[in-house]
Amino acid sequence: MVIHALLAVTLAMTSLPAQAKTVDCARVKCLALTFDDGPGATTPTLLKTLDKAGAKATFFLVGKQVELRPKVARQVLAQGHAIGNHTYSHASLTPLPDGQILDELKTTQSAIQQATGLRPKMFRPPYGDTDDRVLELAGEAGLAQVMWTGTTLDWQLRDTKKIKAAVLRLAKRNGVILMHDTVPATVKAMPEILKELKKRGYHLVTVPTLLRGKRLQAGVSYP
Template identity: 85%
Template sequence: MVIHALLAVTLAMTSLPAQATTVDCARVKCLALTFDDGPGVKTPTLLKTLKKAGVKATFFLVGKQVELRPEIARQALAQGHAIGNHTYSHNSLPALSDNEILEELKTTQDAIEQATKLRPKMFRPPYGHTDDRVLGLADQVDLAQVLWTGTTLDWKLRDTKKIKAAVLRLAKRDGVILMHDTVPETVKVMPEILKELKKRGYHLVTVPTLLRGKGPEPGVSYP
């Protein structure tokens, strides 16, 4: 009976993302790396890099891409990464009607849930374009908004050295850094980035872990 009880506890612990149970960002220096626009063709390579380094990240997925590559979305979740909604077609939300915004969010929620059995609790507006109306509509579909403290502009740089320098410049305690797993140069330089961030004492965690159990709450914008 004791053995069975211990086994049950062990299984319960291993079913949770490792960092969610082992990292206390109130006590250690945490940083959240986030990746938008996937799942893309380079995402599996990034996932291998993150797994090898023992790092958890947050992926904001585009609904259309999830429908094309559902197995990659499942893989990201299975490895303990956090998953968020990045709309279905990556349009600027404030330019859309209420119904169009809700459709962008709901359709992506459905696509992610169908692929992973998870219904996300957070979304990131494309281009960072948002306003009070967008946030209010997100609240209606039980989504928190997650922005960033720094963006690498990797989609524009397209250079491994410049992307690495941008990440290291933007890194700060409790920071949220925006990158894209659809940018090959970002994926290529990630091993170097992770090594240097760890050297500087950062614990690389998901956005929910960074929030220390205080979110994400629907209708609230972070960070």
């Protein structure tokens, strides 16, 4: 497992800087596609689609799911995508006491690091449930918060045509779109989505690349 994790990190290190050098979001039209709740059963199919299109994305992983599918988590990193923390049990954080919030975040940090060798620098709160207290605790855990500029509500739509229409409606320069790699209809719609976004001139990049290489600051919310 250690060998696989080290290999994943090595491959990721060769992929991410290359993207940063070739894509300057200050000069070209960039868009960050983000996927929550995985890794799931349909994540490998999505990774193949992204790889074929030469697109990079950001995956916010659930700790429990990482423990179930560590190989897929390693594959996400090895293909040059960015990884973030999405809590251990996908719990709504705002009702929880401080200690439990920190446990949700730190346990996931450990699960991701054990699976991939990477300790994430960013997290996304499940359901978007966050407040100043959650953000402060995330800062204690060494995490920046990453939200979105638009959500497809794909978990509710569960229809390829409607999901594609939602992505195209929400797409804008320097946008961050929320989807789920655990929704089969989203994964099925992705080839057509990527094709149309590229036709519209978008460069599909990770959140760190979208931020133009700025270092994510713990306890700060983006975008």
